[in-house]
Amino acid sequence: MNLGQGGIPCPHCNTKIPTSMQELVTASKIVCPICRLELWINKSESQKAIDAMNKVLEAQNNLEKASRFDGTRR
Ligand SMILES: [Zn+2]
Incomplete structure (x- = not known):
């Protein structure tokens, strides 16, 4: 599956x-x-692409959680 930017033809x-x-x-x-x-x-x-994307999303979620945690911790 070939994905363009922001959409597929x-x-x-x-x-x-x-x-x-x-x-x-x-x-x-x-x-x-x-x-x-x-x-x-x-x-x-x-x-395979989905797995890779899930990992990215997971990492993003973790980052969000981490920054939120950081913010409330201060
Ligand atoms: Zn069409």
């Missing part, structure tokens, strides 16, 4: 469908706003 009408890696991780399909083509996300195929 619809294979039917070539419109850039706005989506995010986060959405791709959590949603099972995305729908083109122009032609209503449903793009089903092949989770097993993109599992």
Whole structure:
């Protein structure tokens, strides 16, 4: 799966469908706003990317928690 910045091109009408890696991780399909083509996300195929993204999200969450903790601790 080739992800552009902030969206993926619809294979039917070539419109850039706005989506995010986060959405791709959590949603099972995305729908083109122009032609209503449903793009089903092949989770097993993109599992590696999802795993990597989950790690990034996890790290971000930990960072947020850490900075929040830091803020309340002061
Ligand atoms: Zn389309």
